[in-house]
Amino acid sequence: MSSMFQEIVAFILCTSGWVLVSSTLPTDYWKVSSNDGTVITTATYWSNLWKTCVTDSTGVSDCKDFPSMLALDGYIQVCRGLMISAVCLGFFGSIFALVGMKCTKIGGSDKNKARIACFAGVNFILSGLCSLTAYSLYAHRITSEFFDPFFVEQKYELGAALFIGWAGSVLCILGGTMLCFSIAGSFTNSAVSHSHISSYPKGQAKPVNPRPTPAHSSSSRMQHFDKNVYV
Template sequence: MASTASEIIAFMVSISGWVLVSSTLPTDYWKVSTIDGTVITTATYWANLWKTCVTDSTGVSNCKDFPSMLALDGLCSMTGCSLYANKITTEFFDPLYVEQKYELGAALFIGWAGASLCIIGGVIFCFSISDNNKPPRMGYAYNGATSVLSSRTKYPGAEGDFKTTNPSKQFDKNAYV
């Protein structure tokens, strides 16, 4: 019963993780940068897995899709989010990097949370399976001492009559061949 409950919990945690991971894919703000100037020249640069965009202070966005699927960052949930965040922070703290510097966006944190829930659900599921593989503990009942009658065989003729049998007379002459 405890194994069933832990499997249900593992399933629900994993599904929650996959919902969070799936919600990061269409999210726009994987990395964000803002250039503050006057009210007219303020611009926000942001990018996700599919495109890079700039939004000015009037709310007008200009987006450019990535030209190739091979130009996309990130491969699977935890690894993809971590590698993408590493790239962003490396570029941000590199004094020789002269292009636009970005900060971590909200989608990365949602992706990390979803990937963590998937990992936790998988670990719970693995432990619930290992509990199922243990042999059940068998209890042995004490029936008391055996009597002399249990070593005798029942005589086929009369009910309740017992006769002892001689083991050498039970078998024919070819029994031991």
């Protein structure tokens, strides 16, 4: 029951992290910057993996999609690939986790279900690592440009999508690790129980509290027999 509860908690963590990571892919505020006037903010500049926009004080946004994928900066292309890989890995991990969990009725034998659930945990871990790498790479580019005194273009700060994505990535990694450890525990318990049962031949009962035979009993009998053998 404890391993089943651990699997359920791990599945909740993994799916929650995957949903958070997936939600940041179309989110607007990956990086944000604002120009402040004397009283109110006059304009807010923000950008993500797909477009760059500006929003004025009235709330009207003017966006411009990136014109060509081949003309993009290298870090944006890498982040796109990592994020798409993270979403796909998390999707297949969710399906495999549903099939391999003990509380479901599909997946075959317990051994096959354990293997499928372990594969799902590895998928979630890889998904979390891919998304974590993408967010960290994007944030590194923002901070390096912000603190560069020779960078004269518009400087941005970290957006809300990065913090949400970091939290989702950590949840995916923790949930996948917990799922793998729960399966490893079930493998260990099954191996121990199998070896304990197979140590006794079929049809032979396990002795209950066997009484030890004294080591000197046979020798005392032989000595008694030697004394009376010629009488």
